[in-house]
Each structure stands twice: as C-alpha cells, then as structure tokens.
Amino acid sequence: MRNASYREDYDRLPQAIIAIGNEYPANHVVQPHSHRRSQLLYSASGMMRVTTEHGAWMVPPERAVWLPAGELHSVQLTMGPLTTSSVYILPDAAPGLPTTCQVVGMWPLMRCLLLEAIDVPLSYDPPSRDGLVMALLLQELRRLKPVLPPSLPFPRDEKLGAICNRMLEQPSAHDTIDHVRSELGMSRRAFTRLFRVETGMSFAAWRQQACLFAAMPRLATGEAVTTVALELGYESPAAFTSMFKRMLGAPPSRYFQSIGAPLRGGSEG
Known part of the structure; x- marks a missing residue:
C-alpha cells in the first residue's frame, strides 16, 4: 500500500505482519505517535532523524530504523523527499527481535521483500503467495543487525534534557562543560x-555526535566540508574530518559513498 497512513485499526488485524509504503516531501515532520506493533522503517533515499523519549537517531539512505512496539517517536526529514517502506509486526509474532530503538543495515533480499510487501493487501491470506512473501519477510527480520550511525541518548533530568535538546538543534564544537554546568x-x-x-x-x-547530526544532512546534499566544519565551530576542515572518521570509521566522502549517497562536487574529505 503506497501513500497510506498507519491507522489504529491496523493494530487489530490478525495478520502477524503488514506493510505500508509512503512518500513525504522534503522537510516533512511526522508528529510524535506510537502503535501497538513494532515497526521497521526503511528508505532507499533521503535521510531522516528519528526521535524518541530515550534519544535520537540519524538514519542515512539504505538504512532502516527499528522501533519497538509502544515506542513514542517522531520522524523529521533532514534530506528529502523520502519514499519509505514500513513493516509492522505484532509484538509476539517473532521472539528475539530487538527491544530497543536502533538503526539497522539492509541487505538485497530484505530490500526486495520490502518493495514487494507494500503491494500485498493488508487482509492477505497466510497460505497464499502474498502470505508466503510476508512469512519470509518475518523470518528475514531475525537477521537485523545494528549499524553505526550517530545516535544520541537523552537525559531524563528535565533541566539537563532541555539544554541537550537546545544543543541538538544548534550544536557547536565550542560548547564546553563549563558553559553548561554554570x-x-x-x-x-x-x-x-x-x-x-x-x-x-x-x-x-x-x-x-550532536555535531554529526547537524553535519550529515548538509554534507549529503552537497555542502562543502569546509563550510560545514567552520560553521560548527571546528578550527579546520581537517579537524572536522578527523572527528568524522573517528566516530563513523571513514572520512565523509567514503562514508557517503558506502551508503549510496556520494558527496557532490565542492565537498572535501
């Protein structure tokens, strides 16, 4: 199902797993919500930031985010537009699936199954071909493995949490312990x-990590490393690239190539 929003009555469907596709314009925000089913949210293009009560996760293209059942979350497009495939699984349908929010890698079979699944009717018959596709998708979900994107746990302390949320929106390498603790x-x-x-x-x-959250969408859409680094308060592009490589295992150019979003002209690193 393409361009269909999740509805509460989907929680009452007897099928263990259902799939929905959707398209969102650039800069779209999905307001905080939750559902009884767990969700795997995937997009082959675009970048999104998923925020829960426990933290925030940057989800690059060709990655997916796993959201356990009942997890209150919002989604903000940081590089769009976004075409998504989501599967929703009853909590007891597949024991052993993750119990915490995390960004996971995708593999060719899973991508193909997700594209096929969104065309399966919600009321499919389990013994049918559609049912077999969904059953295989449910089995493949057991192979989910977390990957290493930027993630930010949020403090429960109200005052500290407010400061961290503010820093997340406007991070700077100049932020220091003394600024915040005072x-x-x-x-x-x-x-x-x-x-x-x-x-x-x-x-x-x-x-x-907060600086990475701010930098990744800008780099992925073609801004130069020099511009991004200096605006985030780094002394030089080299210092920013060194931090990026230390945190994500590769400099910006190689990292974005590895996720299928190569940097455009005018970007260093």
Missing part, C-alpha cells in the same frame, strides 16, 4: 558525573 549551577565534577549517569556518554562524545 547554567545548571553545578560544579564541574558533579556535572560530569550527572551527564555520564544520564546519557552513558561523556559530554565531549555527546557534543561530537
């Missing part, structure tokens, strides 16, 4: 301890 009225030691307890990361690592 705003909270905390000592450096107390802030460092609180931040790691709340996020599981150091402040420096979290800040770098």
Whole structure:
C-alpha cells in the first residue's frame, strides 16, 4: 500500500505482519505517535532523524530504523523527499527481535521483500503467495543487525534534557562543560558525573555526535566540508574530518559513498 497512513485499526488485524509504503516531501515532520506493533522503517533515499523519549537517531539512505512496539517517536526529514517502506509486526509474532530503538543495515533480499510487501493487501491470506512473501519477510527480520550511525541518548533530568535538546538543534564544537554546568549551577565534577549517569556518554562524545547530526544532512546534499566544519565551530576542515572518521570509521566522502549517497562536487574529505 503506497501513500497510506498507519491507522489504529491496523493494530487489530490478525495478520502477524503488514506493510505500508509512503512518500513525504522534503522537510516533512511526522508528529510524535506510537502503535501497538513494532515497526521497521526503511528508505532507499533521503535521510531522516528519528526521535524518541530515550534519544535520537540519524538514519542515512539504505538504512532502516527499528522501533519497538509502544515506542513514542517522531520522524523529521533532514534530506528529502523520502519514499519509505514500513513493516509492522505484532509484538509476539517473532521472539528475539530487538527491544530497543536502533538503526539497522539492509541487505538485497530484505530490500526486495520490502518493495514487494507494500503491494500485498493488508487482509492477505497466510497460505497464499502474498502470505508466503510476508512469512519470509518475518523470518528475514531475525537477521537485523545494528549499524553505526550517530545516535544520541537523552537525559531524563528535565533541566539537563532541555539544554541537550537546545544543543541538538544548534550544536557547536565550542560548547564546553563549563558553559553548561554554570547554567545548571553545578560544579564541574558533579556535572560530569550527572551527564555520564544520564546519557552513558561523556559530554565531549555527546557534543561530537550532536555535531554529526547537524553535519550529515548538509554534507549529503552537497555542502562543502569546509563550510560545514567552520560553521560548527571546528578550527579546520581537517579537524572536522578527523572527528568524522573517528566516530563513523571513514572520512565523509567514503562514508557517503558506502551508503549510496556520494558527496557532490565542492565537498572535501
């Protein structure tokens, strides 16, 4: 089903797994919502940011995001337009599937099955060919493996969470512990301890991930590494590229080639 929004009555369908396709314009935002079924959300092109109560994930092209049943989430297109394929699975249909939100890799068979599945009627007969396609898709879901995109856990502390959300929208390499801890009225030691307890990361690592969140959509649409790096507060393009490679395992040019979104002319790295 293409261009169909998820409806609450889909939760009551007896089929263990159903699929829906959709198309979204650039910069579209899907407001916070949840559903009783778990969801695998995939797009062959475009880039999206998925945000839950627990954190945020950047989902590049040719990757998918897994959302467990009941997870409140929103989706923001950061590079679009976006053509998506989503499968929705009853929670007890396939034991062993992930229980936390994560970005996962795709493989050729899964891509083909997702494209086929969105044309399967919601009320398919399990013994039919359509049912066999969906059964194979359900089996392939067991092969989901997390990949390494930028992800940001959110603190539960209300005041710290508000600051982190603000930093996520306007990150800068110039943000320091002293800037933030003074705003909270905390000592450096107390802030460092609180931040790691709340996020599981150091402040420096979290800040770098926030910068990656801001940089990736811009790089993927052709902005030069020099421009992005300097606007994010890095001293030089080389310093930004070094951070990018350390966090994602490859410099910007090779990283985007590996996900099928090669950088356009005028980008270094």
